[in-house]
Each structure stands twice: as C-alpha cells, then as structure tokens.
Amino acid sequence: MRSSKQTLLDRLFPMGHAIAQEGLVLRGWGETKQGRVHVIGTTDHAAIDTRIALTLSDAVLKAIAADGSDPRPIVFIADTQGQALSRREELLGLHGYFAHLARCVNLARQQGHRLVTLIDGEAVSGGFLAFGLLADCIVALPGAEVRVMDLRAMARITRIPFERLTELAQISPVFAPGAENYWRMGGIHALWTEAEDWSEQLLVLLQGNPEDERARLGAERGGRMLAAIVAQQVFHAH
Amino acid sequence: METLHLDLPAIQDASLNPRAALYGVVSSGNLEVLVERGHDATRCVFEVQTAAHGFVEVWKAVLTDFAARHPVGGLSFAIHDAGATPAVVSLRLDQAFQSLRGA
Amino acid sequence: MRGLAQSYREALARLRVQALLDPGSFSEWVGPTQRVTSPHLAALEAPVSFDDGVIVGQGLLHAHPVIMIAQEGQFNGGAVGEVHGAKIRGALLRAVRDKPGAVLLCIDSGGVRLHEANAGLIAISEIMRALFAVQEAGIPVIALIGGACGAFGGMGIVARLCDVIIISEEGRIGLSGPEVIETVKGVEEFDSRDRALVWRITGGKIRRTLGEATLLVDDDIAAFRAAAGEMVGARSLFLKKRGLNPTTSSLQTLQAAQQQLGARAELDAEIRDGQVLWSRMGLGDQVSLMSPEQFNRRLEALES
Numbered sequence: 047m048r049s050s051k052q053t054l055l056d057r058l059f060p061m062g063h064a065i066a067q068e069g070l071v072l073r074g075w076g077e078t079k080q081g082r083v084h085v086i087g088t089t090d091h092a093a094i095d096t097r098i099a100l101t102l103s104d105a106v107l108k109a110i111a112a113d114g115s116d117p118r119p120i121v122f123i124a125d126t127q128g129q130a131l132s133r134r135e136e137l138l139g140l141h142g143y144f145a146h147l148a149r150c151v152n153l154a155r156q157q158g159h160r161l162v163t164l165i166d167g168e169a170v171s172g173g174f175l176a177f178g179l180l181a182d183c184i185v186a187l188p189g190a191e192v193r194v195m196d197l198r199a200m201a202r203i204t205r206i207p208f209e210r211l212t213e214l215a216q217i218s219p220v221f222a223p224g225a226e227n228y229w230r231m232g233g234i235h236a237l238w239t240e241a242e243d244w245s246e247q248l249l250v251l252l253q254g255n256p257e258d259e260r261a262r263l264g265a266e267r268g269g270r271m272l273a274a275i276v277a278q279q280v281f282h283a284h
Numbered sequence: 285m286e287t288l289h290l291d292l293p294a295i296q297d298a299s300l301n302p303r304a305a306l307y308g309v310v311s312s313g314n315l316e317v318l319v320e321r322g323h324d325a326t327r328c329v330f331e332v333q334t335a336a337h338g339f340v341e342v343w344k345a346v347l348t349d350f351a352a353r354h355p356v357g358g359l360s361f362a363i364h365d366a367g368a369t370p371a372v373v374s375l376r377l378d379q380a381f382q383s384l385r386g387a
Numbered sequence: 388m389r390g391l392a393q394s395y396r397e398a399l400a401r402l403r404v405q406a407l408l409d410p411g412s413f414s415e416w417v418g419p420t421q422r423v424t425s426p427h428l429a430a431l432e433a434p435v436s437f438d439d440g441v442i443v444g445q446g447l448l449h450a451h452p453v454i455m456i457a458q459e460g461q462f463n464g465g466a467v468g469e470v471h472g473a474k475i476r477g478a479l480l481r482a483v484r485d486k487p488g489a490v491l492l493c494i495d496s497g498g499v500r501l502h503e504a505n506a507g508l509i510a511i512s513e514i515m516r517a518l519f520a521v522q523e524a525g526i527p528v529i530a531l532i533g534g535a536c537g538a539f540g541g542m543g544i545v546a547r548l549c550d551v552i553i554i555s556e557e558g559r560i561g562l563s564g565p566e567v568i569e570t571v572k573g574v575e576e577f578d579s580r581d582r583a584l585v586w587r588i589t590g591g592k593i594r595r596t597l598g599e600a601t602l603l604v605d606d607d608i609a610a611f612r613a614a615a616g617e618m619v620g621a622r623s624l625f626l627k628k629r630g631l632n633p634t635t636s637s638l639q640t641l642q643a644a645q646q647q648l649g650a651r652a653e654l655d656a657e658i659r660d661g662q663v664l665w666s667r668m669g670l671g672d673q674v675s676l677m678s679p680e681q682f683n684r685r686l687e688a689l690e691s
Contacts, residue, residue, distance in 0.1 A: 070603055096652040103645055108414055110638055131568045133577040134659045137588045137601045138651055140561040145547035146644050149636045150568075152519045157638075171499070171508060175541050194504035204501050218505045220427050220469070223393040227467045233509035260509060261473070270506055273473045273513070275422055280443055280477025281484070283416035285432050297540045306419040309399055310436045311461040318419050335434050342611050 047072070050139045051089050051123075051274060054166055054187070057244045072123060080249060084109040084159075085122025094173040095130035098141040106150040110157055115127070119160035119252050124178030144176035151180045151228045151251035155256055162251045165225065165234075183254040185236045185247075186225035192234065193223030230269025232260040266267040286337050290347055294328035296357030300384065306381040315365040315373060317380045322360040346370045350377045354368040359384075392607040395533040396557050400459040403493055403616055406608040407531070407615065413446035417474060422571035425468050436462045439470040443478040449616040451488035458493030467542065468500040469555065470509025473486065479517035481488035483524045489619045490528045492549060497564065498540015507650075509544055511541035512526050514573055518548050524634075527551065530617055532558040532600075537589065539564050552600040554591040558680060560599060561589040574656045587661035592674060592682060596664065603679040610679075 047067045050220055055063050058076060065074030065085050070092035076085050086105045109120055129140060155161055163181035169192045178184065186192060200221065201208040215222030219230040228234040235254075238247060261277060264270025308316040322329050328351045332343055350356070361377065367375070391407060404413055417423055419437030428435045433496055440462035450537050457480050458465040467475075482490050493542035498539040499507035533539050537559030546552060546560050554560070564578035565588070578584060587593055594600040604610040658664055665674045668689065675684065 057438065059548060071677055075549065082601070096648070098650055099481070100645065100652060103641075107638065109644055111642075116544060119432075129562050131563050131576075132570050133568060133588060134564075134656070136561045136563060136577075137593065137659060137661060137664075138654070139547075139560075139594070139597055140545045140558060141543035142597075143543045143598050143652075144562065146641070146648055148515055148548065149519075149644075150641055152516075152630060152634050153641055156523070170543070172540065175508065175512055175515070175544060179508070182514065194499050194508050200501050200504070204431070204433070206502075208435075210431075215428065218427070218430065220506050221501065222505075227505055230511070231505055231509055233505065233512070234598060238649060261476075270425070270509070272469050273433065273476075273506070273510065274468050276473035277477035277480060279421075279423070280416045280474050282482050285429070285434070300603070304418075304420045306437055309459060309461045310434045314434060314461075320420060333434070337434075339392065364434055364436055 048089060051166070053121075054268070055085070056247055060245050068101060070097065070112055071098055071105070073105045076121065076196065078245065079251060080252060081118065083118055083252070085123065086120060086127050089167075091125055091127040091168045092173070093127050093130040094144070094176065095132070095135050096138050096143045097149050098261070099140070103147040103150040104149070106154055106184055110154050110159070113159070117154070117158040119162065121180055122152055122161065122163040122181055123245040124165045124169045125164050126170060126173030126178070127168055128170035128174075129172035144151070144172065147176045148180055151177050152257060155182065159253060160252050160256070162248070162254070165192060167173070168192070168195070183235045183249065183251045184233070185238055186229070186234050187238055188240050190225045191223060192225045192228045196223060226270070228276045230264070230267045232262070232264030232267060235263070285341070288330070288332040288334070288339035288340055288363050290330040290332070290344060291327060292328050292330070292348060292351040292358040295355045296325045298354070302369060302384050306377045307383060308310050310364045313337045313367055313369070313372065315363055315376055317376055318362040319380055319384060320360050320362070322358050322378050326332050328356040328383045329360040331360070331362045332365060334367075335362065336365065336367045336372065341371040342370055345372050350374060354382065392443045393603065393609065394606050395555060395608045395611055396408070396535055396606050398459040398608060400432040400493065400495065404455055404457050407491065407493075407612045407630030408446035408453070409538050412574060413444055413455065415444035416478065420589060423470055425470050425503065425505065427468060431502050431667055433502055433506065435612070439468065439474065441471045443474045444501065445485075445487065448489070448612070448619050451619045453619060454482045454487045454490045455493070456490065457493035460496045462535040463500055465496030465499035465534070466498060467496060467507045467510050468503040469506035469510060472507060472514060476510065476513050476517045477519050479514065481620060482521045482526055486507045487528060490526060491531060491615060492528055492543050493534075494538040494546050495536045496538060496540070496542040497536050498542050499663065508541065511545065515548060522550065523620060526666070527618070528607065529553065529615055530616055531615065533562060533611060534558070537561070550561055551602070551618050553592070553602050553604055554594055554600040555604055555611075556591045556659065557606050558591045559586070559589040560594050565589070584660065593661035595682065595686060596661070596668070602621065603683055605679050621688055645667070
C-alpha cells in the first residue's frame with residue numbers, strides 16, 4: 047500500500063486497523079472509540095472499471111451480510127480519476143456496474159449503516175458518483191481534488207475561452223474544480239485540515255444524518271441558491 | 285447575449301383564446317418561442333435574447349413583418365435564439381401562431 | 388387502424404410528453420412561463436431555455452396517474468445543471484408523496500452540463516438518492532430511451548437504476564460517450580465516427596441482449612406509449628412474466644445481481660464488439676435485420 051494511504055489509516059484509526067489492498071481496492075476494518083467500522087475504498091487515483099466496481103459492491107454486500115441486525119458504519123475512501131475509458135467496458139455496460147454499486151450502497155444505508163466518504167487524492171465524475179458521492183456525509187482531506195473536468199478541457203468543449211473561465215471561477219463555485227467549491231455547493235459536508243485529530247473528527251461524522259440535505263446546505267453556504275428552492279417549487283406546484 | 289425589446293401595433297383576432305405555450309428549442313441555428321397573453325389588445329410585444337450579436341435591425345424587420353402578417357394583437361412573444369437565420373425565425377413564429385389557432 | 392409512425396428520436400420533448408400520455412391529460416410544474424432558467428449559462432453568455440431543458444408534471448397513461456419527467460436532448464445535449472436537476476429531483480420527491488402509478492423518466496442526456504459541472508454532478512447524485520426513495524415507496528420508475536443523446540454519463544447510471552428500461556434500436560446507454568473514449572484512448576480503441584460500431588457497443592439491441600434494458604421498441608412514440616402502458620397497467624403481470632421485481636433491492640437480489648455481473652465481466656477479452664457476442668449466441672448476422680418484436684421474442688426464447 048502507498049505510504050500516504052498507510053499514514054491516513056494510522057491517523058484515522060490509531061487504535062488499530064486491518065485493511066488490505068486488492069488491486070486498487072482497499073477493504074478491511076478500523077477500530078474507533080465507538081467500535082469497529084468497515085473500510086472500503088480505492089487508491090492510486092483508480093480508474094473505476096467493471097472489476098473494481100464489482101470488488102467494491104462485493105465488499106459492501108459482505109459488510110451488510112456480516113453485520114445483520116447490528117449494522118456498523120462504513121467508511122469509504124474515495125481516490126478515483128473517474129471511470130475507466132474503454133470500448134470493452136462500455137460494451138459490458140460499465141454504467142450498469144456503477145448502478146449496481148450505487149444500489150448496494152443505498153441498501154447499506156437502508157439497513158442502518160452510517161456511510162461516510164473521505165476523499166483522499168482525487169474524486170472525479172463517474173467514479174465518484176457510483177459510491178463516494180452517495181454517502182450520508184462526505185469529507186475532503188487536505189489536498190483532495192474534486193472535479194468533473196479540468197478547465198482547459200472544459201474550454202475546448204464549451205468553446206468558452208479558458209481565460210474567461212479562469213476569471214469566472216474566481217467568483218463562482220459552479221464549474222471549476224476544487225473541494226472548496228463543492229463544499230460551498232453542499233456537495234461536500236466538511237473540509238478537514240492537517241492540524242485536526244481525524245480520529246476524533248470521524249467520530250462526530252459517524253453520528254451524522256442519513257437524509258440528503260445537500261441542496262439545503264448549498265443554499266446556506268451561498269454556493270447553490272436554486273437547487274433546494276426549485277425542487278420545492280416543483281414539489282408544491284399546482 | 286444581446287437583448288431586444290419591441291412593442292408593435294397589431295390587430296387582434298378576438299376568436300383567439302391563447303394558452304401560454306412554448307414552441308421550438310434552443311439548439312444551434314434554432315430558437316424557442318414562448319407565447320403568452322399580453323396586456324394590450326392593440327399591441328404585440330417581443331422580447332428577444334440572442335446569441336448572435338449585431339443583428340438588431342434584421343430582427344426588427346423580421347418581427348415587424350410577422351406582426352403585420354398575423355392578427356397578433358394582445359400577444360407577447362419571448363424568444364431565446366441560438367443563431368437562427370431570419371428564415372428560420374419567420375418559420376418558427378408562423379408555426380407558433382398556427383399552433384395557437386389550433387390549426 | 389394505425390396512424391403514421393411519429394419518430395420518438397426526431398420529436399422534441401414537449402411533443403413526446405403530449406403523445407406518450409393520454410390526450411390533454413398533462414399538466415406541467417414550474418413550466419416555461421415561470422422562466423426558471425439557468426443563471427450559470429447566462430453568466431457564461433450561453434443561451435438559456437425557459438424550461439432549462441426538462442419538462443416535469445403529471446398526467447395519465449391509459450387512465451393511470453403518472454409523473455412525467457422528460458429531458459430535451461436538443462438543448463445543451465439534455466445535460467443536467469442546477470435547475471434542470473432540481474426539477475427532476477422535485478418531481479421524484481413529489482412521487483414519494485403523491486404515489487402515482489409510475490414515474491416515466493424520458494432520458495435524453497449526455498450527463499453533466501459542463502457550464503455548471505459541479506452543480507450538475509451533485510444534482511445527479513441527488514437524483515439517484517431521490518430515485519431510491521421513489522422505489523422504496525413502491526413506485527416503479529420507467530426509463531424511456533430513444534432520443535439522439537441517449538443516456539450517458541451520470542444519466543446512464545440513473546437509467547440503470549430504473550425498474551424498467553424501454554429503449555429503441557436507435558436509443559443508446561453508456562457511461563463515457565465514444566467521442567470521449569476516442570479523444571483520450573485513440574481511434575484504434577473506439578472509432579466514434581463508425582456509427583454501426585457505436586450502435587453495436589451502446590445501442591438498444593446490445594443493451595437488451597445483455598439485460599441492460601428490458602424491452603426493445605420501434606422508434607415510434609406510440610410504441611413507447613404502448614410499452615409503458617403495459618407496464619403501468621398490468622405491471623405485476625409484466626414483471627412477473629420476466630421474473631423481474633427489482634423495485635426494492637434486497638440483499639438477496641443484489642447478491643444475485645453481483646453474480647450475474649461477475650459472470651459478464653469474465654467474458655473473454657475478445658468481446659469488444661456486440662457482433663462477437665451475438666455470433667456466440669447463435670444470432671449471427673441476423674441481428675440488424677430483426678424487428679424489435681422479433682428480437683424481443685428471440686431473446687426471450689434464449690433467456691427461458
């Protein structure tokens with residue numbers, strides 16, 4: 047395992063952990079003051095393909111099966127550059143593997159598992175949607191990069207000049223990469239700093255709320271003013 | 285984006301009982317038209333937002349022609365344009381008006 | 388008597404909505420007159436649309452109340468931004484409250500709208516969670532896919548979360564579009580201009596073959612309407628006949644899905660083209676000639 051991931055796990059679980067790496071997937075458990083938690087994640091900026099998606103969904107299903115009526119929290123560690131780009135993977139229906147993984151994560155929530163995602167490294171688009179972004183609570187660790195697409199690629203595709211995008215990115219969190227932007231929009235619940243005690247911070251998150259309150263959070267933080275209001279307008283429309 | 289507001293005299297077709305409706309689509313070389321009831325039966329109001337700059341005079345000509353050809357008094361047309369040619373603009377407006385008549 | 392086919396693919400979303408539902412039954416929520424447009428497109432000087440590219444509301448399908456969500460693929464590729472996504476989420480949350488017979492989700496989307504990428508990504512995640520809530524309330528979500536944009540990116544994932552997918556031959560579902568794969572991995576990996584190849588990788592027939600879609604239909608709005616009607620009207624019958632009951636996932640159903648997907652991922656590396664798979668199944672070169680009806684029947688025979 048990468049030493050940076052080892053350091054992360056040591057900081058999160060000073061009371062002990064047993065987490066193995068299978069390909070680019072991490073799975074195992076960590077010990078907290080409130081008991082043992084499952085740890086499931088990816089490392090080395092994994093491009094999520096069908097095999098990784100299956101290993102992740104297998105880990106989630108095994109956690110659900112193992113705990114039965116006493117569901118323990120699951121800590122996801124997201125480190126992904128996005129989905130694998132391959133013709134074969136598309137043919138196999140990578141989107142279907144991602145949907146399956148998402149269903150497994152949702153079943154875990156329904157069964158009472160608290161779900162926390164820690165972004166360590168990168169969290170990009172499709173690979174992030176399939177599991178990390180579905181947790182009850184999502185945290186970016188220092189240095190985490192969160193994005194759909196970098197600004198140069200975006201400029202190319204939208205035909206909006208790169209300079210214009212860079213300029214606008216200073217005032218709007220809505221399109222430019224960055225964990226802080228996602229925080230302002232309510233897509234990330236917290237940004238952890240180096241100085242904090244992550245094992246203590248994790249305990250707080252494990253008490254979190256499983257309801258999806260991201261739209262409300264985005265409005266409170268001033269980064270996403272319409273998501274909650276427009277959904278409400280539709281909800282109450284005559 | 286360039287915007288244009290135009291308020292033209294027009295005759296009204298009293299038999300028309302328009303419900304607000306949206307026609308067309310904002311895609312390259314195309315436009316959408318939202319037709320609603322206006323405030324004055326003797327006027328027709330146009331609000332245009334266009335991605336193509338520098339065509340205000342062309343827009344005025346096309347819309348004036350349209351308002352002269354149809355009894356559009358008491359109606360308002362809001363347009364989002366993504367670079368439609370004058371011919372396409374005319375066609376879409378005519379289609380919107382025909383739909384309004386239930387033709 | 389049957390009227391002339393009205394192409395689903397060619398039609399705008401508004402026409403699809405009118406023609407899919409019982410005549411005159413549709414009423415829209417937060418419609419174009421409310422002018423809830425995207426401030427983010429406007430900030431980038433990009434054209435906006437009065438409905439932000441999605442229509443949501445309620446109507447009747449064969450007299451059953453349904454909630455309708457229809458993306459306009461011709462506006463920014465049906466891509467999901469803040470307002471667009473919030474309208475879909477609001478309609479799904481409303482389904483949980485109003486308990487219609489079904490939610491019809493007409494997907495025609497490339498995924499996240501880049502002009503507001505962060506808002507779009509979060510919105511799709513919110514849509515996923517709201518969709519789960521609809522299913523947990525026992526309401527089936529039926530995806531209809533037959534527009535030019537298909538269902539890609541996050542909307543490809545959303546499509547696959549639905550209980551039923553009705554797709555035309557021309558409909559496509561996937562995660563990364565062929566253009567993206569070609570740009571990053573080269574033309575040898577995926578030639579996006581080879582339309583027949585693109586169709587054999589992501590098109591309706593291959594999706595139906597792999598069980599990634601439930602039913603293949605003609606590119607005709609009436610055919611989509613008939614298929615959706617069958618599922619709303621006699622839903623349990625339809626689903627029972629095909630051994631489907633995925634509305635609420637259980638540990639058992641997901642373990643079974645895990646097995647199935649695992650077996651598919653083990654298919655040998657030769658399989659990089661739907662044609663190879665069809666040949667192995669004994670369908671050979673007949674596939675492109677088969678009508679949707681013939682194709683469904685042939686696959687049902689193979690599946691049983």
